[in-house]
Amino acid sequence: MSMPITTDAPAAAPAPTSDRRTRALLACGVGPLLFIVVILIEGAFRPGYSALHHWGSELSLSEYGWQQIINFLVAGVMTLAFAVGLRRALAPRGGPGAAAIPLLTGLLGVCLIVQGVFVCDPYVGYPAGSQGTADASFHGWVHGINMFPTFVAYSGVILAAAYCAFRRRDGLPWALFSLIAGIVVPVALYIGITRFNMDTQTGTYHGLWQRISLGTGGLWFALLAARLLRRHDSHPRSTAATG
Template sequence: MPDARRTSAADPGGMPNDSDDRVPGGERVALRRLALTGVVGPILSVLVFTVAGALRPGYSPVHQAISALGNGAGGRLVDAVAVAMGAGLVVFAVVFATLLRPVLGRGVRRFAAVCIVLDGLGVATAGVFTDAPATTALHTAGASLGAISTLVAFAVIGVALRRDARWRRWGGYSLAAAVVALALVAAEYALLMPRSPLHALHVGGLLERADFVWHYAWYVAFGYRLFRGPVDAAGRVEPISSEHA
């Protein structure tokens, strides 16, 4: 629960305002812009693997994994985008932890940042080490690290934000994201594992895409919210230019 000092340093929208001297105006402007790393990376990744899947002969996005696109024609582009997205998530972790100083306690912010960094490293690892036979174990480890770390982050952030009336809806969204993501991950693994009785349904690729979109929609939503920045008492969003003073 934020203490009185933290709460007084936040505006009615739950974001730092000019009275919060812990994040100087110029730094806050840069951080708000860098929050878009949580928006651009996931959207670009979805665009790239969707187009790559459509252009690859014989590839089925319904029953084949996204990682299959990391090998063969166009694979280097898919892998490079994954690495770039992972790096962007590491940057986003710093932005998230810094801009939410007035809302979340230090322990929660640090824990959330570590989880988001682990997700970024997991995504980058999955991009560097493809699911080719020689590196499939490292690829799977990276993907699993990302999935597990963010499930935990969503839950912890959700519980913490629910304690602040201004961010209660975002807390509820984070908790819902954790629950739905857990269900999607479980279904995805059950459908993609060759030894699973559900593998014969051949819809694992579709579930993986649903999981990816749902999972990283959280980053897109929070990244855009942090980019928009604080709101005044009338609910108007303050433009970035107003923070240069």
Template sequence: MTDILSPETTARSSEKRSATTRILLACGIIAPILNIVVVLVLGALRPDYNAMVVPDSNLELGPGGWMQITNYIVTGSLLLAFGLGVRRMLRTGRGSTWGPILVATYGCTFVAIGPILPDPSLGYPVGEPETLTVHGAVHTLLGLVQFGSLTAVAFVLARRGAALGSGGWSWYSKVTGLLVPTSYVAFALTAKLWDGGPAGLIERIGIALCGTWIAVLAIRLLTARRR
């Protein structure tokens, strides 16, 4: 019992916890980079796939679709780990409850859209009928939750001081919170109303906005952890 309560044991336990927290926070940097790189590479290499027009989720369909499915699941798992790291860092104050919950929700949507495939759309896969199915509708709903949760957490943490900094962080988060839903609406309208329009490009801009904000959040929390 004496050894368990000794200062040395307590110090080792604290160091181990600190290292675990750093790893969890680092997942917030790895996840968006992984997702963006995989999406860009697969979009460039997939035959008959036009990344300017077709959304990234359609990469789950057709030859090699398992790679995008795996990408979503791995990215989501990393984001869930990051959500735990956010919880460890933001124990009190503004956003300490909803911040980690919304980050975890964002991660869960990635894991879910892995096995829940979208319907063929915007000409891909080539020759496949663009019919509406239940799993396709659920996939679309999860996409709304995905962009919605990121928008919400950006506003929730916009006013967080201390660990995240003030001023520039607040404005950056608020701008992100406005641009993300705007990009989603622009993507949806372009896909529906503009045949051959740059719906895929617009969606990727939204994905980049989301991923960049998550990575910047992770970097700020890691920096605060070192301090």
């Protein structure tokens, strides 16, 4: 008796747990973009606050300051998770970017958490009626100093990705965008710093320039996450490096 012949294709195997975890971790790359979006929304509705002329960190002050503190902490945790996802996604290809990019991203995540834990001191004008801070508190000092490694990591990871992209010829538009973003992030912040006088604790448009810096970096991270997720879906076992 002959056996019936079936032409049914075998059922697709479910995605390995490790692949699903990597995908979830990579999705956390939207964290820096959500961070600046929250700052923009908070700054638009906070009484007495000017998004153009106040630092984003000043949103950590006043009775609503807990919202920005949570924003710092959530963004930091998401960025740390993204760093783990980057390591898992980039490791198969190897090269300098496989180590430097996740490491700098992890440093950025830690710095964001530190900014949330150590709240800045009040400057002149915010919260309403503030005359500034004569002597910096310990948490205000830590917050101020921590800004430098934060933006070193922020621009460093973008420039590292740009270098790898040019080296591996991994898409000229992406390489150029990464290079431009890696320059805009620190330059815009520097312009903002020059617009603020620490002696009088006042300034003009430093908030705008900081938002340009954070917005550029946040957009870059979100696009990097989308880029890696797309590649991970195409090659779940060996996601190519961002370059």
